Amino acid sequence: MSYFSVRQVSKSYDTRLALSDFSLELEKGSFLSIVGASGSGKSTLLRIMAGLEVQDAGEVFLDGEMILNPKHKLVSGYDEIKLIHQDYHLFPNSTVEENIARPLLQYDKKYAKQRVEELLGLLGLKEFRNRYPRQLSGGQQQKVAIAKALSVEPELLLLDEPFSSLDTIQTHQLISELKSLFEELGTTVVFVTHDLDDALRLTDNLLILQKGKTVQVGNSKELCEKPKSRYVARLFSPINLIPDRFNSYLRPSDVKLRSKGTLMGHVLDSRYLVHYNSLQIRLKNGGEIWEVDDPLRKYKIGDRVYLTWDEEKVMLL
């Protein structure tokens, strides 16, 4: 048996299915990013993993022990499993140091003091120890919430889009810092997000969730090159439907721009991106709009272009 396993878990709210026959296995110290759109069941899954929600069917095990849900456990939740979400609850009238120490009230005083010092150091919060949450930035508050969750040394950390109040640069920086920290501590981490880029900053070990079901698992190369659905394909880039062909799609980077060819169109718009210009091209036959990369930044709005591609790049979705 793996260190952490979720076995055939299903959950509905009234008649609405939130999770359907969901299973996963994780080794100790491993990281997993679960990517899914809003409403795909991510929060429900994490709450069930943490023993905070009653599932209709299936079981969850941590290190061989069954995780009991609130129906079977008087005080729901486990110290070994910590769930962190965007609405983290810091005590507004307690300092950073006091917030982190809260979960340790029952512990030996000397140990608690030492643990708080360690966490302040690990998360770079020493200089803020006497500040109140309102005196911190969103990213700093999030770090305090994570330090608080880590204070009781959880074995499994469940991150439910905890960074959604931060901007992209802050989020990426915080994820990189946390990644090193979790590796150092040997914590097993499950991170759920709707953002593939954020997911990949933590780990290349991905699970794609859609309508409460696993649609694909694998690393980014596998998922990008061999997506099993349009949803998975679109996580990486827009996709262009080839006219008059059944469910055949191309990525913008796989379309070649030529001065002669079979599929003709006109450049509607051009956006300057770091490595290429992104062109919107209205196809002559059918009038559909394709998105195509122009790495040589050669084409201007209004230009006529011909599009071609290698057949091996066509995705049947």
Ligand SMILES: Nc1ncnc2c1ncn2[C@@H]1O[C@H](COP(=O)(O)OP(=O)(O)OP(=O)(O)O)[C@@H](O)[C@H]1O
């Ligand atoms: N307490 C609830 N009562 C009724 N329906 C619920 C409840 N919680 C979630 N749902 C429904 O279950 C489905 C899954 O919701 P969930 O919050 O798990 O998805 P999510 O992927 O975390 O979404 P988001 O990214 O928007 O937070 C949705 O259709 C949602 O409306």
